[in-house]
Amino acid sequence: MKFFIDTANLAQIKEAHELGVLDGVTTNPSLMAKEGITGHENIISHYKAICGITDGDVSAEVIATTFDEMVAEGEALAKLHERIVVKLPMIKDGVRAIKYFTDKGIKTNCTLVFSAGQALLAAKAGATYVSPFIGRLDDISTDGLQLIEDIRLIYDNYGYKTQVLAASVRHPMHIVNCAKLGADVITAPLGAITALLKHPLTDNGLAQFLADHAKAASK
Ligand code: E4P
Numbered sequence: 001m002k003f004f005i006d007t008a009n010l011a012q013i014k015e016a017h018e019l020g021v022l023d024g025v026t027t028n029p030s031l032m033a034k035e036g037i038t039g040h041e042n043i044i045s046h047y048k049a050i051c052g053i054t055d056g057d058v059s060a061e062v063i064a065t066t067f068d069e070m071v072a073e074g075e076a077l078a079k080l081h082e083r084i085v086v087k088l089p090m091i092k093d094g095v096r097a098i099k100y101f102t103d104k105g106i107k108t109n110c111t112l113v114f115s116a117g118q119a120l121l122a123a124k125a126g127a128t129y130v131s132p133f134i135g136r137l138d139d140i141s142t143d144g145l146q147l148i149e150d151i152r153l154i155y156d157n158y159g160y161k162t163q164v165l166a167a168s169v170r171h172p173m174h175i176v177n178c179a180k181l182g183a184d185v186i187t188a189p190l191g192a193i194t195a196l197l198k199h200p201l202t203d204n205g206l207a208q209f210l211a212d213h214a215k216a217a218s219k
Contacts, residue, residue: 001178001179001183001184001185001186002023002024002056002163002184002185002186003016003021003022003023003185003186003188003193004022004023004024004025004026004056004057004059004165004185004186004187004188005022005024005025005026005187005188005189005190005193006025006026006027006031006167006169006187006188006189007025007027007031007189007190008027008031008032008034008035008037008046008050009034009035009190010035010046010049010050010053012189012190013025013050013053013054014053015190016190016193017053017054019193019194021193022054022056023056023057023185024054024056024057024058024059024083024185024187025050025053025054025056025057025058025059026058026059026087026109026131026165026167026187027047027050027058027059027060027061027087028061028087028111029061029063032046044080047060047077047080047081047084048080048081051080051081051083051084054083055083056083057083057084057085057107057128057129058081058083058084058085059085059086059087059109059111059129060077060080060084060085060086060087061087061088061089061111062074062077062086062087062088062089062097065089065091065093065094066093067093067096067097067100070088070093070094070097071097071100071101074086074088074097074101074106074108075106078101078106078107084107085107085108085109085128085129086101086106086107086108086109087108087109087110087111087131088101088108088109088110088111089110089111089112090110090111090112090113090114090118090121090122094110095110095121095122095125096125098110098122098125098126098127099125099126102125102126102127102128103126107128107129108126108127108128108129109127109128109129109130109131109165110122110125110127110129110130110131111131111167112131112133113130113131113132113133114132114133114136114137114147115147116147116150116151116154119132119147119150119151119154119155119162119164120154122162123154123155123158123160123162126162127162128162128163129162129163129164129165129184129185130151130162130163130164130165131165131166131167131187132144132147132148132151132164132165132166132167133167133168134147134148134166134167134168134169134174134178135168135169135170135174136168137168138170144168144174145174145177145178145181148164148166148177148178148181148183149181151164152164152181152182152183163184163185164182164183164184164185165183165184165185165186165187166178166183166185166186166187167187169186169187169188169189169192170188170189170192171192171195172192172193172195172196172198174186174188174192175188175192175193175196176196
């Protein structure tokens with residue numbers, strides 16, 4: 001399973017990269033705004049900076065919501081770097097745009113997916129990645145992980161190559177459960193990824209090993 005980090009924060013992207021587990025980055029307009037990245041030139045140079053850190057795919061989301069504008073914006077984004085993936089919303093014109101970019105050999109990430117039917121459409125249009133938002137479903141008392149399971153089943157039934165990119169991941173057990181269900185990719189905040197490291201028995205065990213070593217060395 002690939003690990004993407006879901007942030008536009010360069011320091012956090014570097015930290016995940018240096019940990020050696022980073023396979024890519026996803027961003028969205030809210031994450032860019034959170035880092036104070038506004039204005040066309042700043043947004044473009046920020047995407048270039050992200051591509052300079054990771055060796056993996058970088059999802060850059062269009063702001064446009066009509067087909068012609070999405071195509072123009074997506075083409076400009078795709079020209080920035082070979083690893084830019086054009087991120088498009090699950091709306092009618094977004095599906096058309098995914099098909100357009102698929103036919104041109106440009107990678108896409110279909111975002112804001114909340115149902116198996118939407119994921120089926122994204123795969124039919126040839127999306128490289130589909131992003132079901134599991135945390136936001138959990139927030140409204142709907143089982144986000146069930147959606148991952150349903151999409152996995154549907155894609156496997158027909159051999160769709162679209163990669164299931166579990167998004168809106170909130171905590172380490174989301175990541176573990178997505179791995180059990182066969183998600184191809186998770187995108188998560190740095191905190192959810194590093195939380196996978198934690199176990200009190202690891203900390204206690206290491207403290208004991210070091211204490212025993214120090215005691216023996218002092219004899
Ligand atoms: C997906 O690519 C989105 O950027 C993201 O996962 C949304 O997560 P949130 O629900 O925590 O905002």
